[in-house]
Amino acid sequence: MRLCRPLAAVLGGLALALTTTGSALAADGTFVWVGPQGKAYSIAGPPDNKCFDMAQEARAARNATKKPLVIYAQKKCKGTALRLAPGRSAPNGTRFASVIFNPR
Numbered sequence: 001m002r003l004c005r006p007l008a009a010v011l012g013g014l015a016l017a018l019t020t021t022g023s024a025l026a027a028d029g030t031f032v033w034v035g036p037q038g039k040a041y042s043i044a045g046p047p048d049n050k051c052f053d054m055a056q057e058a059r060a061a062r063n064a065t066k067k068p069l070v071i072y073a074q075k076k077c078k079g080t081a082l083r084l085a086p087g088r089s090a091p092n093g094t095r096f097a098s099v100i101f102n103p104r
Helices: 004-025
Strands: 029-034 040-044 051-053 059-065 069-074 078-084 098-101
Touching: 059 069, 059 078
Parallel strands: none
Antiparallel strands: 029 040, 029 059, 051 098, 069 078, 069 098
16 A cells, blocks of 8 residues: 555656656647548648648648748649748638748
């Protein structure tokens, strides 16, 4: 019985430390979009200045990160571009094929 309390305290502290660390790693936020059949997808803590091509249909982009991003109509971050400030969403029905986070 005496061993259970210290063990519970250590495990509780470890769980709290892991939760705090996980939150710090995801501090930049999440990029969210809608894919085929209305399924939601996301990228958490995306790297700066890296172009991501969407493998499937992508629409309804929402920038829930703390950095600006740009969505593009074509792959390889080409074509018509739409810049989304932090906390902003693309107009309803806007489709895109690639995205870059915090572009230079």
